[in-house]
Structure formats: C-alpha cells, structure tokens
Amino acid sequence: MAHHKLRTPLSEDDVRRLQLEDTVTIDGAIFGIRDATQIRMFDEGIAPPADLSGSVCLHTAPGVRKRPDGGYEKLSIGTTTSTRMNRFVPGLLETHGVRAIVGKGGLLEDSVEAMRRFGGAYLAIVGGAAALETMQIEEIEDVWWEDLMPECLWKFRVKDFGPLIVAIDAHGNNLYQRVRDQAAARIRDLLG
Amino acid sequence: MPTIYDVIENVGRELYLRALKDIPADVRAALRKGWERERQSGNRSAEQVMFTILENVRTADAQDTLVCQDTGLPVFLVDIGADLGINVAELEQRLRVACERATREYPLRSNTVHPLTRKHTGVNTGEGIPVIHLAFIPGSMSIHIRMAPKGSGSENMSFLKMLNPSEGIRGIRKFVLECILESGARPCPPVIVGVGLGGTSDTAMQLAKKASTFRGIGSRNPDPEIAQLEQWLLEKINQTGLGPQGLGGATTALAVHIEWAHTHISQNPVAVNIQCWRGERAEAIVHADGSVTYLDGAS
Numbered sequence: 001m002a003h004h005k006l007r008t009p010l011s012e013d014d015v016r017r018l019q020l021e022d023t024v025t026i027d028g029a030i031f032g033i034r035d036a037t038q039i040r041m042f043d044e045g046i047a048p049p050a051d052l053s054g055s056v057c058l059h060t061a062p063g064v065r066k067r068p069d070g071g072y073e074k075l076s077i078g079t080t081t082s083t084r085m086n087r088f089v090p091g092l093l094e095t096h097g098v099r100a101i102v103g104k105g106g107l108l109e110d111s112v113e114a115m116r117r118f119g120g121a122y123l124a125i126v127g128g129a130a131a132l133e134t135m136q137i138e139e140i141e142d143v144w145w146e147d148l149m150p151e152c153l154w155k156f157r158v159k160d161f162g163p164l165i166v167a168i169d170a171h172g173n174n175l176y177q178r179v180r181d182q183a184a185a186r187i188r189d190l191l192g
Numbered sequence: 193m194p195t196i197y198d199v200i201e202n203v204g205r206e207l208y209l210r211a212l213k214d215i216p217a218d219v220r221a222a223l224r225k226g227w228e229r230e231r232q233s234g235n236r237s238a239e240q241v242m243f244t245i246l247e248n249v250r251t252a253d254a255q256d257t258l259v260c261q262d263t264g265l266p267v268f269l270v271d272i273g274a275d276l277g278i279n280v281a282e283l284e285q286r287l288r289v290a291c292e293r294a295t296r297e298y299p300l301r302s303n304t305v306h307p308l309t310r311k312h313t314g315v316n317t318g319e320g321i322p323v324i325h326l327a328f329i330p331g332s333m334s335i336h337i338r339m340a341p342k343g344s345g346s347e348n349m350s351f352l353k354m355l356n357p358s359e360g361i362r363g364i365r366k367f368v369l370e371c372i373l374e375s376g377a378r379p380c381p382p383v384i385v386g387v388g389l390g391g392t393s394d395t396a397m398q399l400a401k402k403a404s405t406f407r408g409i410g411s412r413n414p415d416p417e418i419a420q421l422e423q424w425l426l427e428k429i430n431q432t433g434l435g436p437q438g439l440g441g442a443t444t445a446l447a448v449h450i451e452w453a454h455t456h457i458s459q460n461p462v463a464v465n466i467q468c469w470r471g472e473r474a475e476a477i478v479h480a481d482g483s484v485t486y487l488d489g490a491s
Contacts, residue, residue, distance in 0.1 A: 023240070063258065063299075063301035075299070081348070081378050084348075104345075106376070106377050124439060126244040127345060128469060129244055129248035130258060130260045130261040131248050132244065132247055165240065175439055179377075179434055184373055190428055190431070191362075191365070
C-alpha cells in the first residue's frame with residue numbers, strides 16, 4: 001500500500017501505477033461535476049467550456065457564497081454518491097480524457113472497464129467529511145454554467161487533497177466489488 | 193415580548209444549523225469506538241477512513257462549519273403539550289419560515305426541487321417540505337422539537353417490503369441484510385440502520401425513519417424480543433465486512449434500531465431507512481414561559 005503525491009494534470013502513466021488500496025494526495029486543480037453538469041455535457045451534447053484532459057473530477061455540488069466581485073467563496077464542499085452518475089464515466093474518460101474520478105460509493109462494471117481501457121482510476125474520498133475537504137480546497141478558481149447552480153462546472157485549486165484511497169484501478173480491479181462479493185457470501189452463509 | 197411562535201421559529205432555525213454543525217455526543221462516541229475497533233483489527237484503509245471521519249468532526253467544531261455539505265431535507269418531530277393550546281397551523285408555518293431563514297441567513301445550500309421539473313425553490317422548503325410529524329402529549333406543558341436535515345445519500349437507501357406473515361422473523365432478517373448489501377458503499381457507512389415493523393406501509397416507513405434518525409445510538413427497544421432482533425442484526429451486519437465507506441472493515445453499522453406497530457393478520461410490513469455516519473439531529477424543549485433548553489440530541 002504505497003502513497004502517491006500527484007500533481008495535475010495526470011498522465012496515463014500516473015494512474016497506471018496506482019494499485020488498489022494505495023493512498024493518493026493531489027496538488028493542482030480539480031473539477032467539480034454533478035448530475036446536471038453531465039446531463040448538459042452528454043444528454044444535451046454541449047461541450048464543456050474547460051479542457052478536462054488529464055483532469056481529476058470530483059463528484060460534488062458545493063455550498064458557496066457569491067462575492068461582490070462575481071467570484072465564489074467556499075462554504076462547504078463535500079462529495080456526493082458516484083454510482084448515481086455512473087453512466088457518464090466512460091464518456092468522461094474516452095471523450096474528454098479525464099484520468100481520475102474522486103467520489104464515494106464506487107462505480108459499476110462498465111466504468112471499471114473504461115478505466116482499464118483508457119487508463120483511469122477511481123479515488124475514494126470519505127463521504128460526509130466536507131469540513132476537512134473544504135479546508136483542502138484552497139480556492140474556487142473558476143465556474144462555468146452558473147445557471148445550473150449548485151451543479152455548475154467548478155474548478156478548485158487544491159493542496160494535499162486527500163488522502164484518497166485507490167478503490168478502482170486502471171487494471172480492472174474494483175475494491176467495492178471485492179468487498180461486496182465477500183459480504184454477499186457471508187450473508188448467504190448466515191441465512192443458511 | 194416575543195410570542196411562543198417567535199420562539200419556535202428561532203429554535204427551528206437554530207436546530208437546523210446545530211444539526212448540520214454539531215454531531216451528537218452519542219454518535220461521536222460510537223464513531224470513536226469504530227475507529228478503535230478498526231485500529232485493533234489492523235485494517236489500515238478502514239482505520240484511515242474512521243480517522244478521517246473523526247478529524248472531520250473535530251474540524252467542523254474548530255471552524256464552526258458544516259460537517260457535511262448535504263444540508264438535507266428538513267424533518268421535524270414535534271411533541272406538543274396537549275394542554276398548551278398551541279395553534280398547530282401557526283407552528284407549522286413558523287417551522288417553515290425557520291428553514292427558509294436558516295437557508296438564507298447562513299447561507300445553506302438549497303436542495304429542494306420539484307420532482308418532475310427539478311426546478312429549485314431555493315429556500316429548502318416547498319410542497320410538503322419541511323416534513324413535520326406532530327404528537328400531542330397529555331399532561332405536558334412544553335414543546336419538544338427534534339430536527340434532522342436528512343441527507344440524501346442515506347435517504348436514497350430506503351426500502352419497503354410487504355412480506356407474507358408466514359415468512360416471519362426469518363423473512364425480516366433476510367430482507368434487512370439484503371437491504372444492507374444493496375446499499376453497499378452508497379449511504380456513507382458506518383450507518384445507523386432504522387427498521388420499521390408492522391402498521392400499514394406508510395407507518396412502517398415512518399417508524400423506520402424515526403428509528404434511524406431520532407433514536408439515541410445503541411438505545412434498545414423496550415420490547416425484549418425486538419431488542420434481541422436489534423442486537424442480532426447489528427452483529428450480522430458488522431460481520432458482512434462491508435466496513436467504513438464500503439471499502440472493507442468491521443464497522444458497517446454503528447447501531448440498529450427497530451420501531452414497531454401492530455399490523456393486519458395478512459400483513460408483515462418491513463421498512464428500512466438508513467442514516468449516514470453523521471447521524472445529524474438536534475433537539476430543544478420550548479417551555480410554556482418561552483424559555484428554551486437545548487439538548488445534546490442523544491435522547
């Protein structure tokens with residue numbers, strides 16, 4: 001279980017080196033996306049106004065306060081359940097070159113396969129731990145699609161963001177599935 | 193001189209913010225126990241997750257900030273002294289205003305949308321929101337307000353099954369364990385599992401919510417057979433090994449609480465409602481003279 005200190009943008013090699021249960025901290029920029037952001041990108045076919053290649057995307061919709069200069073002050077930035085947005089993940093990797101998803105709750109088999117094929121990783125953050133996460137986000141650098149508030153496309157500057165746990169790697173391994181299969185077997189045994 | 197309704201409005205606003213910022217003492221103790229358990233078992237990922245959770249609670253205290261970004265949907269349980277002569281419509285209206293004020297004044301993220309158009313109301317209230325359950329208590333001369341901004345990651349893990357009576361307790365056990373497996377990592381484990389048994393379908397869901405969200409961690413149902421089932425389920429759920437955040441470990445649930453009602457001879461309703469590790473809730477008692485006692489939420 002190694003620790004990796006990564007700086008964005010990430011290369012394919014950066015993510016291929018990650019093994020299940022390794023820990024990662026990130027410096028640089030990460031993008032915030034949620035349901036409505038991706039419905040616009042994929043269902044409405046509108047190209048994102050920022051370059052996502054090599055990026056790390058966080059499943060979030062932050063609590064913010066608008067500043068007089070038009071920018072946003074962070075109030076509470078945490079992570080939402082990734083599984084709900086599973087169907088967008090293969091497109092994020094294949095079409096937009098996203099290298100890592102930070103989320104909670106995990107992803108389904110087609111996303112695991114996309115991560116293996118295109119070189120991506122799913123980095124688990126602790127869901128609900130927004131107080132810490134907000135501290136690790138230095139600033140809200142940019143925001144697009146403000147009409148979707150709070151589900152805009154956000155760009156956050158981060159320092160020592162993590163530790164995140166590699167829960168799906170770029171080689172087809174899925175920690176959630178492993179744990180779940182074991183749990184299913186134990187429940188079968190318990191019920192006889 | 194503020195009226196009792198002014199006091200209720202201020203208390204409602206305060207409870208919403210308290211519940212989001214200040215984790216109840218019993219939840220904190222259960223989280224600490226979970227961390228120690230994972231540390232002893234030598235599971236480094238699980239220990240890391242539990243440590244991060246405790247760090248997060250400490251950070252929220254130190255920064256006076258929200259524990260989690262999900263400001264939820266506001267739910268109130270209000271026990272009203274039956275002889276106080278409270279105007280219930282006014283009380284409900286004031287709790288609605290309380291949520292709107294908390295949202296605007298903090299400001300909190302608003303989550304409340306129309307179910308079809310998904311259009312935001314912007315103030316965390318709307319049709320049927322806040323959810324308010326009222327009870328009238330004979331002989332009481334106070335108003336006990338309990339508030340939970342129920343988060344969605346856990347609320348999305350809600351289940352109801354109308355089992356056959358012949359499936360009995362075995363069917364109930366099986367259904368609850370299946371719900372835990374189905375929920376997996378999504379509701380932010382370690383979770384608090386609420387189970388509602390009996391009643392009609394709607395009663396069962398309400399009982400499950402009360403059990404998951406408003407009972408003190410590890411409290412036992414006064415009915416010994418129900419208490420035994422709570423204990424059995426907690427042990428078995430933690431034996432699944434799903435663990436903190438579903439990444440593996442010995443701490444999948446902090447507690448299992450069951451609430452029950454009588455039911456029909458041909459029914460066996462079982463509802464499951466999950467609460468996340470945050471266990472957010474806050475409560476206060478408004479006395480007849482307008483004074484207020486805030487409780488630590490662990491009753």
